[in-house]
Amino acid sequence: MNQERLRITVIGAGHGGKAMAAEMASRGFAVTLYNRTYDRIEVIDFRKGIELQQEDGSIVFAPLHAVTADMGEALAEAKLVMVVVPASGHRDVALAASPYLRDDHIVVLHPGRTGGTLEFKQALIEGNCNCNPIICEAETFLFAARSIGPAEARIFRAKFSVPVAAFPATRTEEALALLTTVYPQFIPAKNVLSTGMNNMGAIFHPALTLLNAGWIEARQGDFQFYMDGVTPATSRVLASLDRERVTVAAAMGIRAQTAEEWLERAYGALGDNLYEAMQANPGYGGIKAPNHLHHRYIFEDVPCSLVPIALVGLQYGVDTTAIHAIVKLANIVHATDYWRKGRTLERLGIKGMSVSELHHYVETGER
Numbered sequence: 001m002n003q004e005r006l007r008i009t010v011i012g013a014g015h016g017g018k019a020m021a022a023e024m025a026s027r028g029f030a031v032t033l034y035n036r037t038y039d040r041i042e043v044i045d046f047r048k049g050i051e052l053q054q055e056d057g058s059i060v061f062a063p064l065h066a067v068t069a070d071m072g073e074a075l076a077e078a079k080l081v082m083v084v085v086p087a088s089g090h091r092d093v094a095l096a097a098s099p100y101l102r103d104d105h106i107v108v109l110h111p112g113r114t115g116g117t118l119e120f121k122q123a124l125i126e127g128n129c130n131c132n133p134i135i136c137e138a139e140t141f142l143f144a145a146r147s148i149g150p151a152e153a154r155i156f157r158a159k160f161s162v163p164v165a166a167f168p169a170t171r172t173e174e175a176l177a178l179l180t181t182v183y184p185q186f187i188p189a190k191n192v193l194s195t196g197m198n199n200m201g202a203i204f205h206p207a208l209t210l211l212n213a214g215w216i217e218a219r220q221g222d223f224q225f226y227m228d229g230v231t232p233a234t235s236r237v238l239a240s241l242d243r244e245r246v247t248v249a250a251a252m253g254i255r256a257q258t259a260e261e262w263l264e265r266a267y268g269a270l271g272d273n274l275y276e277a278m279q280a281n282p283g284y285g286g287i288k289a290p291n292h293l294h295h296r297y298i299f300e301d302v303p304c305s306l307v308p309i310a311l312v313g314l315q316y317g318v319d320t321t322a323i324h325a326i327v328k329l330a331n332i333v334h335a336t337d338y339w340r341k342g343r344t345l346e347r348l349g350i351k352g353m354s355v356s357e358l359h360h361y362v363e364t365g366e367r
Contacts, residue, residue, distance in 0.1 A: 007065070008182070009034055009078035011093055012085035013041045016110060018153040019145035020084055022050035024182060025062035032066040034074035036096070041067050043150035053154040075100040080108070080178060081133075084141070086296040087113035087304035091123045091347075098127030105133035106175050108164065112137025113304040114196040117167040118348040118362075134175045139163045139195040140266065142185060144283045157283030159266040163189035163198070168365035190254075191362045197249035197256045202305030203242050204259075205297035208234060210329045213293055221291030226284035235275035240322040242274070248309055251316040253355050293333060302330040303342030311345050316355065 006029060010021040013035035025031040033050075035041045044050055045067035053059050068074050075081065075097060083093055090109060101107070101124070109116045116137045124135075144156040162185055166172040169191040179186050189195045204226075209216065212229045223229065230238075242259045249256035263269040263277045271277035278284065290297055306323050313320040331338055345351040349367075350358055361367055 006030065006079060006178075006181070007032070007077040008080045008082060009074045010082045010084055011035075011074065011097075012083065012089075013044065014085065015145055015147045015153070016141050016143065017082075017084035018044075018050055018147050019052070019143050019155050020082060020110070021064065022052040022062040022153050023143070023155060025049065025064050026052055026054075026060050029182065030065040031062075032068065032074055032078065033064055034068055034071065036069060036071075038069040041069065047151050049151070051149075051152045053148070053152070055155055055157060071096050072100045075102075075105070079104065080106050080182065082108055082110055084110045086300035087111075087116055088296070088300045090116050090120050090304075094120045094123035095127045098124050098129035101129055101131050101133045103131045103133060105131075106178055107133050107135050108175075108179065109135075109137040110142070111140050111199070111201070112192065112195060113201060113301065114199050114308040115192075115343045115348040115350075116196070116304070117165075117192045118350065119343055121167060122347060122349045134166050134171045136164050136166045136172070136175050136179070137192055137195050138186070139189060139198050140200055142183060144287060146287070156286060157267070159185060159283075160268065161185050161187050161265065163187050163195055165189040165192045165195045167192050167362060169363045170365075191359075193249075193252055193254050193358070193362055194256075197245065197252065197254050197309070198262065199245075199305050199309075200259060200262050201297075201301050202309060203238055203245060205301040206306060206330060207237050207241055207326050209290060209293065209295060209297040210326060210333065211237060212289060213333065216289055216291070216293060219289075221289040223289050224285070225287050225289035226278055226281070229289055230275060230278045232275050235273070235278065237322070239274045241326065244313070244318070244320045244323050245309055248313040248316070248318045248320065251318045251355075252312065253359060298330050298334060302327055303338040306330075307338055307342030308345070308348065311343075315345060315351075 009032045021033045049063040117135045164186045166175045269281035310320045310323045
């Protein structure tokens with residue numbers, strides 16, 4: 001399918017959504033940008049596009065096919081639907097999209113975090129969706145990117161490769177046949193258990209935000225998050241979280257990458273330990289910390305990443321003391337209960353499944 005015929009919709013006009021929409025549009029794809037609130041995209045609609053600062057520093061204007069806050073309009077012409085919202089919004093997107101989805105849609109969560117496609121599927125069932133689109137999830141977001149103005153975005157770095165899996169896994173090849181015509185960096189993952197358990201946002205985002213809470217509030221995020229915020233001590237906490245994630249994955253029958261292996265694959269960053277590898281990553285240079293604590297690094301990554309990992313660990317007998325500690329801190333800081341609000345195993349549709357039943361479900365879609 002050529003660029004002129006392929007219609008792509010990006011759902012979400014935040015940091016990632018604006019960057020991805022602009023990047024694809026700059027290469028000639030017909031891109032529609034959807035956001036649930038129009039005020040977020042009003043300037044983009046007025047300008048009919050987004051100004052994109054690329055990796056090499058050059059600036060291009062990327063014209064968009066359409067800009068809308070109407071989900072029906074957003075999905076009407078699309079073949080490929082890129083969902084680029086915080087994972088805490090995946091369920092809401094599924095419910096809003098369910099009346100308009102078609103069998104020929106390919107929906108990709110960028111990224112799914114942990115259990116994204118499973119939650120999305122359960123929400124479509126709740127929304128009485130009577131079609132069967134392909135639902136996929138990326139292991140991580142393809143770009144390190146930021147919104148730098150109402151109609152401006154910047155891409156700091158693109159990852160070398162990003163695994164993608166469909167639910168069920170039998171449809172991954174079909175989805176990638178189209179997806180790789182847009183982004184050849186996408187490669188097949190074994191299944192959505194693999195993408196979900198190789199979720200590095202779970203390791204890097206919430207703990208660093210909480211451990212740097214004082215500095216974030218004092219400086220309003222005016223420091224480099226991954227350079228200044230990652231110290232030998234904070235990196236040891238990240239390494240502990242990472243060991244628990246890898247152990248839970250092993251209990252599920254999944255060989256998850258370590259954080260250091262992921263940094264090498266995604267960015268070519270190497271080091272003798274996690275601290276050195278993160279400091280050696282050129283893709284992290286220049287990325288500022290959150291400027292407040294009500295940030296998706298907590299309200300997305302705790303309920304949609306750490307909570308399901310810990311609950312899967314509990315189901316299969318793995319201790320996750322460090323993960324529980326970070327969730328507890330997040331609950332205190334945000335005065336909420338992410339154990340209740342997060343992706344429970346019931347919301348993912350996998351409560352009580354044995355490991356073999358779980359694998360059968362994600363491979364075939366059959367319980």
